[in-house]
Amino acid sequence: MEALLGHISLFGHGIAAVFFGALSIWQFQRKVERTDKHIWLIIATTLTSMWALSISVEGYLSPITRFTESLRNFGWLAFMFILLRAGEGRNEPKTVNVIYVALAFVLIGQIVVDSLVPILSGNPRLEDVTLYTSTVMRMIFSVGALVLVHNLYSISAPETRWGIRLPMASLAAIWTFDLNLFTITYLTQQIPYELHAMRGALIAIIAPILLLASIRNREWKLELSRRVAFRSLSLVAIGSYLLMMVVIATGLQFIGGDYARLAQISFLFVTSIGALLLLPSGRFRAWLKVKLAKNFFQHRYDYRTEWIRFTDTIGRPGSDSAPFHERVIKAIADITESPGGILLMPDDSGQLVLQSRWNWSSIHVPARACTSRTISFFEETNHIVEFDALRAGKDDKCDLTAIPRWMTWDEETWVGVPLVHFDRLAGLVLLARPRINRTLDWEDLDMLRVVGRQVASYLAESRSQESLSEAQRFDEFNRRMAFIMHDIKNLVSQLSLLAGNAKRHADNPEFQADMIETLQDSAGKMNSLLERLSQHNKANSEEPKPVKVRALIQAIVEKKRLLHKIESTQVEDVSVLADPVRVDQILGHLIQNAIDASAEESPISINAHCRDLSVAIEVRDRGTGMSNEFIRNQLFKPFASSKQGGFGIGVYEARELARAMNGRLEVESKEGVGSRFTLTLPLVVQLPEENLADERAA
Secondary structure (H helix, E strand, O other): OHHHHHHHHHHHHHHHHHHHHHHHHHHHHOOOOOOHHHHHHHHHHHHHHHHHHHHHHHOOOOHHHHHHHHHHHHHHHHHHHHHHHOOOOOOOOHHHHHHHHHHHHHHHHHHHHHHHHHHOOOOHHHHHHHHHHHHHHHHHHHHHHHHHHHHHHHOEOOOOHHHHHHHHHHHHHHHHHHHHHHHHHHHHOOOOHHHHHHHHHHHHHHHHHHHHHHHHOOOOOEOOOHHHHHHHHHHHHHHHHHHHHHHHHHHHHHHOOOOHHHHHHHHHHHHHHHHHHHOOOHHHHHHHHHHHHHHHOOOOOOHHHHHHHHHHHHOOOOOOOOOHHHHHHHHHHHHHOOOOEEEEEEOOOOOEEEEEEEOOOOOOOOOOOOOOOHHHHHHHHOOOEEHHHHHOOOOOOOOHHHOOHHHHHOOOEEEEEEEEEOOEEEEEEEEEOOOOOOOOOHHHHHHHHHHHHHHHHHHHHHHHHHHHHHHHHHHHHHHHHHHHHHHHHHHHHHHHHHHHHHHHHOOOHHHHHHHHHHHHHHHHHHHHHHHHHOOOOOOOOOOOEEEEHHHHHHHHHHHHOOOOOEEOOOEOOOEEEEOHHHHHHHHHHHHHHHHHHOOOOOOEEEEEEEEOOEEEEEEEEOOOOOOHHHHHHHHOOOOOOOOOOOOOOHHHHHHHHHHHOOOEEEEEEEOOOEEEEEEEEEEOOOOHHHHHHHHHHO
């Protein structure tokens, strides 16, 4: 059996030596441009021929065979490295280069260890340690070489990947066979003669495959992918970890002693527990990713991957996806691995207010979330605020008057990213501190600026869509009004004709009957029109003038008392500067909404009191209430109503009427508790002479 295996090994490796030698000569004689790729391919095939020849002559355990095997591996490793460096569009990270260098050192160490085997042949114990070390180093190289083969194939351009498929498959076959050979040798502690004998036949088969790939003579274009690099590095790390455990455990066994077995078990237990604790840890993974990006990559971000993730997050369809403004925060936070954030946006009065949160409920945001300088500062500078540097006094570019105190008070506030669109601030995103705290570098800042501008355009587009939608609904409302005006015109014509005929036929009983029927029909049509118009007719406005608040409220209470129970217990006898018709219309809207939201037995209160130089008229109910989201996003929007069949114009119209009188309308509400609307109007301040004249008149 051994003789047969010897002949198979002899002829197999001999044929392989001839084939690879012929391939080297053919490559050398080809009339093609001599590039580094061609030169190193010739060197690799020549070294492979020398290795196969040395096995045929000296056998597979001789020192010269081990030496030529290391040279063969070095040749193919160099060929792959040159192929990688010659790839078009190359911008490879340091990770890939580190793997090549590490494997080169493994080969050097392998040559050194192999050279010690003859020297230590007189000491069986040291000789065994040397042979085991050599076997382990060959296993390490095989694992690393397979990772690099996979890496090189994966990063090639899809349209040219077929051109390197055969060479990569050939190298993968060589090193897969080697890995199995040395793994079996290590585990069984015996030489697998059968595998050594079949090794030559495998190498001989690979030579024609490489010849076919060379005949194709295609350019091998490469384009690196960070994801592939990370996966490759992960495979190397896992393989190195397992091999390290095996080597150290074996070393402890050779050291011997009474506690060698206990030391082996303890080491394996500790390393396994350490891996189980560290690998699932989010903090450890975040730390590892930061260190890898900092030390192994020329760029922190894979821009293609980040852009795809960003667009997927922003544009994720479906009813189960998060609201748009939450997706905006998440898209920016994911870039820096921030665990949460908030979005501030300008309201109709030009003040920043809280628009949305994502995974950050602990931060307290006041109703007015900015200073008078905040919006103008970010519009002028587009400055990204690092709050740690700001707290330490190291941010010279930041205007301290533009940053509200509540932002710096919360230690979790990490970064502020302005969203500027055509020199207008569309919003401000505050990011929470990530698991691994770090400072932003130039690449982070550039990335956040680009993403901030993109997000700002999305927000501007969203607002434009809302404005367009409102305009379309106004157009629809105006279209309805056109039909109503047509009906009113018909009614006016009908009543005008009736009035003209009444002068001539008023004494005719039949005409009187017809006139009554016509008036009833017209009244019915008018009532129908009033129902369709609801409360949206505006009376003619007057110039603001002093109006007694108490008298005005009493009149309104008297008109509404038959509809619902209304209480008015605290009304100060003051005057406001306003249009009484508009005030009556505003309070009519608010009281009617309170009635609609309240149960029949639940009273509504209306009171008034002074507040600095203004008068606050409060309409309070204990009805269904409204959510903060509805108040913030829909309450003051036209055609947005929480009532069935409501136009949603009442509160919007009330606010606009209040603004026209230099007043304002505020709202506080809680679901299930009730609402309070406050109309604030300018107070009429009377001079002492005017007060005295009023008393004399009284």
